[in-house]
Amino acid sequence: MSVLVNKHTRLLVQGITGNDGFFHTTQMVAYGTNVVAGVTPGKGGEWVLGDKIPVFDSVKLAIETTEANASVIFVPARFAPDAIFEAADAGLPLIVCITEGIPIQDMMRVRNYLDQKQIRMVGPNCPGLLTPGETKVGIIPNDIAIPGNVGVVSRSGTLTYEVLYAMKQKNIGCSTCVGIGGDPMNGTNFIDMLSMFENDPQTDKVVLIGEIGGSDEEQAADFIANRMTKPVVAFIAGQTAPAGKRMGHAGAIIEGGSGSAADKIKTLEAVGVKVAKHPEEIPALLQ
Numbered sequence: 001m002s003v004l005v006n007k008h009t010r011l012l013v014q015g016i017t018g019n020d021g022f023f024h025t026t027q028m029v030a031y032g033t034n035v036v037a038g039v040t041p042g043k044g045g046e047w048v049l050g051d052k053i054p055v056f057d058s059v060k061l062a063i064e065t066t067e068a069n070a071s072v073i074f075v076p077a078r079f080a081p082d083a084i085f086e087a088a089d090a091g092l093p094l095i096v097c098i099t100e101g102i103p104i105q106d107m108m109r110v111r112n113y114l115d116q117k118q119i120r121m122v123g124p125n126c127p128g129l130l131t132p133g134e135t136k137v138g139i140i141p142n143d144i145a146i147p148g149n150v151g152v153v154s155r156s157g158t159l160t161y162e163v164l165y166a167m168k169q170k171n172i173g174c175s176t177c178v179g180i181g182g183d184p185m186n187g188t189n190f191i192d193m194l195s196m197f198e199n200d201p202q203t204d205k206v207v208l209i210g211e212i213g214g215s216d217e218e219q220a221a222d223f224i225a226n227r228m229t230k231p232v233v234a235f236i237a238g239q240t241a242p243a244g245k246r247m248g249h250a251g252a253i254i255e256g257g258s259g260s261a262a263d264k265i266k267t268l269e270a271v272g273v274k275v276a277k278h279p280e281e282i283p284a285l286l287q
Contacts, residue, residue: 002131003151003176003196003203004094004120005070009135012068012092013038014075014083016048016055020098021074024139025053028072031142033135036066059090070094072128072137077101080124084110088119096137097123097187107185114187121187127157127179130164140164140177148173150286151197153190154209155182155216156237162279163209163235170283175203182211190220198228205231205286208273210264212238217264225271233285234268235276236261 011028015021016038029035029049037056038048044057056062059071071092075083080099087095095114102124114121122129128138133147139157145164152174154160160179167174175197180188190208197203206228210217217236224232239261265275274285 002134003193003200004122004178005129005131005135005137005176007032007034007131007134009070009094009137010034010036010066010068011135011137012036012059012062012066012071012087013053014040014059014071014073014087016040016053016074017043017046018074022048024074024098025049027139027142028136029053031136033137036068037062059086059092063090063092068092070137071096073097073099073123075099077103081106081110084121085113088114088117093119095119095121095187096126096128097121098126098128098138099123100125100183102183104183104185107183111185111187122178123181123187125183126181126186127160129179130174130177132174132177138179140179144168145177146171146173147175149175149202149204150207151175151193151200151203151205152177152207152209153193153197154179154207155211156209159209159211159235159237159279163207163282166280167207167283167286170287172283172286175200184214190216191223194220194223194228194232198230203230205233207282207286208232208234208268209279210234210236212236212261212264213259215259218267221267221271221273224268224273233274233276233282235279235282236264236268239265239277
């Protein structure tokens, strides 16, 4: 069992004929992901990777033809909200949006719409999902993780890769890795993923990778204290960040004396979470 995606996932790529969409589709197929269709309006009838993947003009037509059950979006920010709406209207239960730079105002409309339809979205501005040895949806590198029993959830793409590789070096495997993205308004948060890992029989431990800004990590700490039976270890990025300076992600800013790494670390440690000083320390905390 895995969380959200597995070898049975039938993936649709929105924006498959663009540079990013084509490159990462090639990588996903090489990993073994079952990419069944692509969607680019105006390019229906074309094929990608020789004659392997058909391209359709609409998500609805792609689903009717290929029975896709998940979508990954590689569409420019100005078109991404409409791509998400289209996937939701077509009834896809899982939408993964890699696109960065979507305005918060647009994401508020998207999130409200998805909540009404009870559709799960991961992202935006995220690296996607990986179930090692089975499938990947997004841009996580192919060779940095091995199958195992540790669930990983992260706000930071780059740190996700560092932690997965550090775990692999110590022969520690991952059940599923989910990059939820660092934007203030996203489709899936820490609590959503902690709940799924808590209920997943193949996940015995959890790694939480957070960063400065917002209160997601503090809310996660409360969930861990009251609902989690599995051990959680963590790393918080931005421990040396000065107040008022935006650090990478749109959500990574300390304002009004809250959202600092020190505050998050203190809150997590208070509920029994071991917090690493550096990403490379994560494997030692898991053993």
